[in-house]
Amino acid sequence: MPTPHASTEALESDACYLAMKTHDARFDGSFFTAVTSTGIYCRPVCRVKLPRRENCRFFRHAAQAEAEGFRPCLRCRPELAPRAASWSTEDASRILALQAARLIDEPDAWAEEGPGAAQIAARLGVSDRHLRRIFEAQFGVSPLQYLQTRRLLAAKQLIADTRLPMTQVALASGFASVRRFNAAFVEHYGLNPSALRRAGGAEGGEGKAIEVRLGFRPPYDTDAMLGFFARRALRGVEVASTADGKAPVKGSTPTYVRLARTLRVQQGGQTHAGWLQLRFDMEREQMLLSVSDSLAAVLPIVISRARAMLDLDAEPMAINAALHEAFPHGDGLRVPGTVDGFELAVRAVLGQQITVAAARTLGSRLVEAFGEPMATPIEGLDRLFPTPAAVAAASGDALGQLGIVRQRQAALQAIAREVAAGKLALHAGADVPSTIAALQELPGIGAWTAQYIAMRALRWPDAFPAGDVALQKALGVTTARAASEASQAWRPWRGYAVLRAWHAPSPTAAAASSTAEPSFNNLTTAGLTT
Numbered sequence: 001m002p003t004p005h006a007s008t009e010a011l012e013s014d015a016c017y018l019a020m021k022t023h024d025a026r027f028d029g030s031f032f033t034a035v036t037s038t039g040i041y042c043r044p045v046c047r048v049k050l051p052r053r054e055n056c057r058f059f060r061h062a063a064q065a066e067a068e069g070f071r072p073c074l075r076c077r078p079e080l081a082p083r084a085a086s087w088s089t090e091d092a093s094r095i096l097a098l099q100a101a102r103l104i105d106e107p108d109a110w111a112e113e114g115p116g117a118a119q120i121a122a123r124l125g126v127s128d129r130h131l132r133r134i135f136e137a138q139f140g141v142s143p144l145q146y147l148q149t150r151r152l153l154a155a156k157q158l159i160a161d162t163r164l165p166m167t168q169v170a171l172a173s174g175f176a177s178v179r180r181f182n183a184a185f186v187e188h189y190g191l192n193p194s195a196l197r198r199a200g201g202a203e204g205g206e207g208k209a210i211e212v213r214l215g216f217r218p219p220y221d222t223d224a225m226l227g228f229f230a231r232r233a234l235r236g237v238e239v240a241s242t243a244d245g246k247a248p249v250k251g252s253t254p255t256y257v258r259l260a261r262t263l264r265v266q267q268g269g270q271t272h273a274g275w276l277q278l279r280f281d282m283e284r285e286q287m288l289l290s291v292s293d294s295l296a297a298v299l300p301i302v303i304s305r306a307r308a309m310l311d312l313d314a315e316p317m318a319i320n321a322a323l324h325e326a327f328p329h330g331d332g333l334r335v336p337g338t339v340d341g342f343e344l345a346v347r348a349v350l351g352q353q354i355t356v357a358a359a360r361t362l363g364s365r366l367v368e369a370f371g372e373p374m375a376t377p378i379e380g381l382d383r384l385f386p387t388p389a390a391v392a393a394a395s396g397d398a399l400g401q402l403g404i405v406r407q408r409q410a411a412l413q414a415i416a417r418e419v420a421a422g423k424l425a426l427h428a429g430a431d432v433p434s435t436i437a438a439l440q441e442l443p444g445i446g447a448w449t450a451q452y453i454a455m456r457a458l459r460w461p462d463a464f465p466a467g468d469v470a471l472q473k474a475l476g477v478t479t480a481r482a483a484s485e486a487s488q489a490w491r492p493w494r495g496y497a498v499l500r501a502w503h504a505p506s507p508t509a510a511a512a513s514s515t516a517e518p519s520f521n522n523l524t525t526a527g528l529t530t
Contacts, residue, residue, distance in 0.1 A: 448468055463498070
């Protein structure tokens with residue numbers, strides 16, 4: 001159990017109470033408030049009646065509140081809060097604990113029974129005992145308690161937002177059996193799962209879309225993010241909609257309000273295919289996620305990938321504190337992610353040294369030639385991105401007819417073979433240094449491509465393609481070494497600095513003498529089109 005000071009360590013209780021009083025979304029997911037008079041814990045944005053100050057305890061993590069016997073609020077639903085995504089580059093023990101938490105937080109890294117402490121310790125190269133010690137020092141709970149909270153909150157969301165049978169809920173949220181799931185639910189929440197569903201379960205049934213709300217911390221530049229994906233949308237796989245639903249006029253700057261795409265998820269030897277649709281509710285600081293019923297069994301993974309795709313777990317206050325002075329106009333920018341690491345890697349290779357439009361054309365041709373057709377209720381959304389096996393098996397002639405040159409054919413098929421064989425994992429739970437090294441050993445994959453994949457697919461906030469010409473121009477330097485030296489003050493948020501440099505409306509502080517800057521929307525240098 002956590003020590004008595006675990007709830008307030010590194011937290012200013014009065015500041016937390018003020019944030020809760022004002023429902024400040026900037027702190028959503030950064031702490032949770034437990035109310036001793038009710039036994040419930042809430043997000044800072046919860047709209048229930050403000051509890052008395054003396055009845056409040058503040059925890060940095062939901063697992064800490066649950067370890068102390070508090071239950072999640074059924075109104076604000078703590079499972080919808082942004083994840084705490086703190087990073088460090090100095091304290092080795094803290095780095096190790098955060099890496100362990102990252103593995104637990106990432107459903108794509110789960111085995112069928114979830115990551116145990118021993119497996120995580122082996123993955124990180126330390127003993128089980130050492131991992132437990134540093135994890136409890138950092139989070140106030142054991143890795144098992146942290147994992148149990150993640151599983152229970154994932155299950156709670158499935159119960160509330162879907163009509164999945166409880167057996168599927170248990171398995172999808174990482175429990176080995178329904179018996180263990182029921183026992184854990186009753187022990188932590190004081191009621192059985194069926195009672196929770198009767199109290200507020202989702203309506204509808206098979207064939208209907210699942211709708212989920214996901215929180216994020218403001219500020220958030222939705223125009224930049226949705227515009228980024230709209231300009232790179234592949235025919236059949238992605239569709240972006242404008243406010244009036246009409247096609248954008250050439251030369252105009254349209255405002256996109258909705259993004260939809262197809263998705264394939266593999267888990268437990270099974271393949272689940274479907275579609276998702278995303279739009280923002282800025283008044284509530286939420287994203288509205290609609291998911292096809294066919295993906296209900298893997299909803300925790302879909303939610304995690306959607307959060308990564310739109311970078312909903314970013315912590316703007318920490319990032320802006322490090323970057324605002326050099327990049328004052330980018331406080332709302334996020335790093336675009338992906339729902340499929342292999343797809344992102346393919347796009348990165350196809351986009352090397354060509355324009356956005358050319359990269360989109362090549363990608364669309366690849367989808368048309370090797371992607372699997374799929375029916376959806378969304379116009380223009382009718383294909384899945386090709387599987388690694390399909391790309392690996394494609395002949396050189398077939399790829400050449402699409403306009404893909406031999407060098408990039410070799411890179412694409414090398415990545416496809418490694419991913420298909422399970423030797424290369426391209427998701428947020430992957431080990432960053434070893435994955436970057438493995439990528440650079442493949443033909444046609446240099447430092448820039450590896451760093452770009454790390455930034456978007458591995459969700460590494462400190463990724464920095466120092467050799468990028470457009471980035472160097474934005475920073476007012478001429479060499480990769482100079483760019484790397486200039487970036488040291490921005491660690492561990494250099495990936496966000498890259499986005500701000502690309503998007504800068506005027507030269508940054510580091511490039512005050514330069515008169516030209518790259519455009520985030522129309523980069524054509526060193527592969528920045530992807």
